[in-house]
Amino acid sequence: MSGYDLVRFFDGSTGWIWAAPQSQIYPMLRRMEQAGLISGDEEARGPRLTRTVYSVTPKGHGELVAWLGVAHDAAPPRDPFMVQALNFDMIDAGDAAAVLEAFIAEQEKAAAEAEAHRDRLLRRDTALLKERLTRRDPEDHERIARLKAHVFDGIARVARVRAEWAREGQRLLEE
Amino acid sequence: MSGYDLVRFFDGSTGWIWAAPQSQIYPMLRRMEQAGLISGDEEARGPRLTRTVYSVTPKGHGELVAWLGVAHDAAPPRDPFMVQALNFDMIDAGDAAAVLEAFIAEQEKAAAEAEAHRDRLLRRDTALLKERLTRRDPEDHERIARLKAHVFDGIARVARVRAEWAREGQRLLEE
DNA sequence: AGGGTCATGTAACGCGTTACATGATTAC
DNA sequence: GTAATCATGTAACGCGTTACATGACCCT
Structure with a gap:
């Protein structure tokens, strides 16, 4: 490239x-x-x-x-959003709920995009995958596509869990 | 401090x-x-x-x-592990499974630690939380502890989902 | 002629990592 | 006395972000 x-x-x-x-x-x-x-x-x-x-x-x-x-050590975490969430008790509950709302929208958008890409990979409908598969045994194509799709499926699932978690947070704030 | x-x-x-x-x-x-x-x-x-x-x-x-x-834009993603997973088709399936195994162990350790910390917060059993609560209305103590515990509950849940996802990846590699 | 795309760069600044470096105080 | 802990720094290097900067080619 x-x-x-x-x-x-x-x-x-x-x-x-x-x-x-x-x-x-x-x-x-x-x-x-x-x-x-x-x-x-x-x-x-x-x-x-x-x-x-x-x-x-x-x-x-x-x-x-x-x-x-080989397995590599995980990078040290640095999650600004979780720093916000840990200190929601310092701010107005309505403001905190709005921050969570934006987070939920962002996570659901990310999940939808990852799911769409997962499905494109399963259909072998992306230029990069097609190009890579030309150099592989056709017997392996299905397996390779499913492996790559699984990565995006994982990204989507994590985003869905985070969105659900944030909704629970909104309920906790209302109490 | x-x-x-x-x-x-x-x-x-x-x-x-x-x-x-x-x-x-x-x-x-x-x-x-x-x-x-x-x-x-x-x-x-x-x-x-x-x-x-x-x-x-x-x-x-x-x-x-x-x-x-206020809500902030998410940081651009930079996930070395997912780069590995996306390219597992380039390496030996056994090596890939071992990389996933290390990932699973790491995620489950993180989940267990986050769950333990969540429970300590619910019991109001951490020095920092105790110190913070001294300046708050006792009526709010329960709510604040639950809000903070919820953050670590979210971290734990995401780690569990990732571990489960990695186990599915190992199954896909065996095919 | 003009806008969109192709194509490649530079500069300033701050953050993160690794490693190096020093010395005081406390507890055993 | 000696080891652990308390306490504070510096230096080199690379990566990431934002902004600036230039010009060619293609299509209408």
Whole structure:
């Protein structure tokens, strides 16, 4: 992919899992190329405009597979919303309920989006999945699609649980 | 609290929600004092050792209450574990199952700790809650304890859902 | 001719991580 | 005396955010 492709990539479904701002893409591509993890090919896109398409090198692929295969420590938690919720007793109950309402809307939107993406994956209806499956045994296609769909199913389920939890919080505030 | 108190504070139950490394505490205290959000009092702790105890100023309290009372945009997601899970098809199924196993253990440990803390809060059995309640109407004590306990109940529930989801993932890998 | 998209960058600032570093006081 | 705890800092480095900045190409 080119830097520009990656910007759009992180704006799409991958963005539910890992966000990356445009300003980080280009410096990071150069650092990764220097480290030998990816290599760039210049492509002409008109007389004056070029784009650089990067590919993962064998070294980069090896490091990725190694990283994928071992468990990593969880990142230290940093959850501003829970800090808010822990201190709802400091503010007006109506304000707290409104904060929860916004949280519920956000979680249900996230859940709906994750569910929609899960279903697209099950139908093998996304460009990225189709492209990946071309290099795989057709016997495995069903299994791979279900594995990837399961990830988005998990994201959706967590969001639903959080929304339900927030609704209970609203009931507690009314007491 | 003093800087040292805060280091231990973030190592305790608050650490499930917001972690802060020791190296950030002291510079941040000075920046917050400069901003007028907190003020420090020097206390002698022996002939040569002093500690600085910080209190929230009215300005700091006001900003906190204002922040607590409005909904904030969610932080962009950045979930390394989900990146792993999305690419389990690139690695050996046994390795993937082992990564999930570690995840399950971690989530169940987190859930158990959150549940234990929830129950301590319901029994009003934590130093911080007791201290906070001294400045509140006894009629509200039950309600406040239940609100705070509900936060940890939510953390526990999410962790249980994640663990159950990971177990399903292990079953999918076996196919 | 103009707007939308393609394409690539830079700069400033703050936060988070890891590691290093020092010394006083208390309890055994 | 010595180990644990109390107490406070600094430095280097990378990542993330916001904002700024430029220009080519394509379609109507």
